Amino acid sequence: MSESQFPLGHSENPYELLIVGAGPHALTLLVRLLTKYPVTLFNDEEQDRLLRHVKHQKGCGMVDEARKRKYLVVDEGGEWLSRWKKLFAGYDIPWLRSLVNIHPDASHASSLRDFAMMQGRLDEIKEIDDFVEKAMHRQAKSRRMNSTFNHSQSTALHVPTSSLFIDFCAHLVEKHHLNDVIQQGSVHCIKPLFDSSCNICKGFEIDRQHNGHCRKIHASRVVCAIGNGNCLRLPDWVPPCDGCNAVKWPKECLMHSAELVKSGVLYNCEGCYSQEKTQLLPTPREASKGRLMIVGGGLTAAHLVKHGVKRFDQVLLVSRSFLRVKHFDVSLNWVDRYGNVEMAKFWQESDPRIRLRIIQNAREGGSMTPSMWEYIESAKAAGLLETKQYTEIVNAIWRTEACCDCNSAEKAKGFWEVHLSDGSIENVHAIWMATGSKMNVTQDPLLSQICKSVPTTLVEGFPVLTHDLRWQSSVPLYVMGGYAALQLGPNALNLAGAKIASERIVEGLETEMGLGQAHTDDGAAVVGGWANRYKFLEDEDAC
Numbered sequence: 001m002s003e004s005q006f007p008l009g010h011s012e013n014p015y016e017l018l019i020v021g022a023g024p025h026a027l028t029l030l031v032r033l034l035t036k037y038p039v040t041l042f043n044d045e046e047q048d049r050l051l052r053h054v055k056h057q058k059g060c061g062m063v064d065e066a067r068k069r070k071y072l073v074v075d076e077g078g079e080w081l082s083r084w085k086k087l088f089a090g091y092d093i094p095w096l097r098s099l100v101n102i103h104p105d106a107s108h109a110s111s112l113r114d115f116a117m118m119q120g121r122l123d124e125i126k127e128i129d130d131f132v133e134k135a136m137h138r139q140a141k142s143r144r145m146n147s148t149f150n151h152s153q154s155t156a157l158h159v160p161t162s163s164l165f166i167d168f169c170a171h172l173v174e175k176h177h178l179n180d181v182i183q184q185g186s187v188h189c190i191k192p193l194f195d196s197s198c199n200i201c202k203g204f205e206i207d208r209q210h211n212g213h214c215r216k217i218h219a220s221r222v223v224c225a226i227g228n229g230n231c232l233r234l235p236d237w238v239p240p241c242d243g244c245n246a247v248k249w250p251k252e253c254l255m256h257s258a259e260l261v262k263s264g265v266l267y268n269c270e271g272c273y274s275q276e277k278t279q280l281l282p283t284p285r286e287a288s289k290g291r292l293m294i295v296g297g298g299l300t301a302a303h304l305v306k307h308g309v310k311r312f313d314q315v316l317l318v319s320r321s322f323l324r325v326k327h328f329d330v331s332l333n334w335v336d337r338y339g340n341v342e343m344a345k346f347w348q349e350s351d352p353r354i355r356l357r358i359i360q361n362a363r364e365g366g367s368m369t370p371s372m373w374e375y376i377e378s379a380k381a382a383g384l385l386e387t388k389q390y391t392e393i394v395n396a397i398w399r400t401e402a403c404c405d406c407n408s409a410e411k412a413k414g415f416w417e418v419h420l421s422d423g424s425i426e427n428v429h430a431i432w433m434a435t436g437s438k439m440n441v442t443q444d445p446l447l448s449q450i451c452k453s454v455p456t457t458l459v460e461g462f463p464v465l466t467h468d469l470r471w472q473s474s475v476p477l478y479v480m481g482g483y484a485a486l487q488l489g490p491n492a493l494n495l496a497g498a499k500i501a502s503e504r505i506v507e508g509l510e511t512e513m514g515l516g517q518a519h520t521d522d523g524a525a526v527v528g529g530w531a532n533r534y535k536f537l538e539d540e541d542a543c
């Protein structure tokens with residue numbers, strides 16, 4: 001029986017490439033793989049020349065359809081960007097935090113802007129307010145103490161709306177026919193298969209669960225693109241709810257932000273991504289629901305405040321450090337044109353422990369954008385929000401006895417008695433935790449098993465991957481997103497990190513799958529310097 005008679009995914013006919021996760025990182029990688037003349041390899045002039053050349057060559061398309069049929073993407077949500085969409089709709093985030101030139105299309109840096117122009121939606125790209133002022137301040141202070149800031153040196157930074165970004169991604173999915181490669185399911189185990197004679201990893205067996213059924217799928221290479229993983233970071237004070245003597249509280253009275261998004265509690269049914277200033281006053285139907293405590297000091301905490309003030313009488317935001325205000329989740333020097341200098345310093349550092357410190361310093365914990373900070377201030381001024389900074393929760397006890405400030409509905413439920421590090425005690429009816437994810441491969445449901453079967457060097461839960469982001473040089477499991485931070489730097493989880501990760505993974509796959517050979521006969525090979533330039537000119541003359 002020939003190999004092709006086995007269904008794809010069978011051990012005798014494995015997928016060439018299986019990607020776990022269909023978020024923006026997976027999309028960036030696939031689009032990069034299917035883009036023949038990526039912006040990273042060819043400048044504008046070369047691209048124009050190549051595209052002109054390609055136009056004259058019949059059948060020389062951008063996508064290798066035959067090859068793509070052997071790719072598979074598995075995602076819990078069953079559609080592209082399912083988690084991202086839920087997140088942005090749930091928190092009602094109108095604008096991206098990242099710049100308009102950072103997006104999943106590998107063909108051109110200005111693709112997203114061009115898309116906005118074609119759609120007549122240029123008003124969905126805005127310049128970041130006061131960025132120039134910040135640059136002036138920084139430059140005057142640190143780089144040229146005696147010189148004035150020259151506006152012509154500044155490149156204005158622009159961000160797109162969430163809906164423009166999502167529509168652009170949908171356009172890419174359609175353009176590259178990527179709905180053909182996606183399947184719904186949850187991957188629970190990635191088992192490497194070794195050649196018994198020479199101990200070489202010859203592929204993987206994957207457990208895909210869907211609708212209560214588990215199916216084994218075989219793939220020669222796997223990419224793990226699961227964002228910041230699947231482990232919630234729960235503070236130590238969170239009481240165990242499974243102890244036999246533990247007092248149970250209703251689930252909705254203690255929730256992590258990811259659970260709030262997943263359960264749909266936050267979903268903004270009046271229309272996502274409202275660009276209007278958030279309505280501050282709670283509607284009568286939603287009011288009188290007691291007190292809410294939100295734990296955390298980052299952008300997610302700020303978005304939860306937006307929802308909290310609509311659902312509760314009073315919101316208390318508790319953060320262990322001060323509330324940082326930043327346009328980006330990394331320091332400014334990692335974003336603007338000095339960013340490359342910081343990245344170069346990062347890559348020169350070979351000690352992964354020092355790299356981790358650099359990442360931690362660059363991210364500085366959570367931060368919120370100036371517009372969300374403005375919102376927080378206005379909620380405080382309206383008496384809807386109180387903040388406690390430099391404060392930690394020491395202990396939280398669920399009480400079911402009567403609380404004097406409660407109305408009858410809340411009395412029936414109970415309340416949290418929260419002991420804070422400043423010595424105060426707060427009674428609240430619900431706690432929402434914006435405490436992020438715990439990045440530790442040994443505890444991640446998807447990767448914990450491979451940590452045991454193919455142990456690799458770890459630094460505080462982050463794997464030390466190869467340059468092309470493989471688990472190990474002999475194990476073609478590629479990792480992108482937060483878990484690749486030690487190789488990619490502080491932007492690993494962001495869209496900017498997806499770009500670098502894709503380049504590196506494609507580099508690895510090109511060698512392994514012989515993808516580069518596809519270019520040998522066309523203009524890319526000539527412009528790219530791996531074929532005869534005179535042949536190219538000859539062909540062009542003939543056209």
Ligand SMILES: Cc1cc2nc3c(=O)[nH]c(=O)nc-3n(C[C@H](O)[C@H](O)[C@H](O)COP(=O)(O)OP(=O)(O)OC[C@H]3O[C@@H](n4cnc5c(N)ncnc54)[C@H](O)[C@@H]3O)c2cc1C
Binds near residue numbers: 075096225226230446
């Ligand atoms: C509030 C907020 C705003 C943000 N804004 C920005 C921004 O503006 N710009 C920016 O660059 N970054 C932003 N980020 C960071 C953002 O998380 C990442 O850029 C992006 O989501 C990472 O993409 P990803 O594809 O790696 O992960 P995700 O978007 O999380 O996608 C991973 C996918 O994997 C799937 N998955 C996970 N585990 C499994 C499994 N075991 N089996 C099957 N499927 C699985 C999930 O369903 C999910 O769809 C923001 C983050 C937050 C929290």
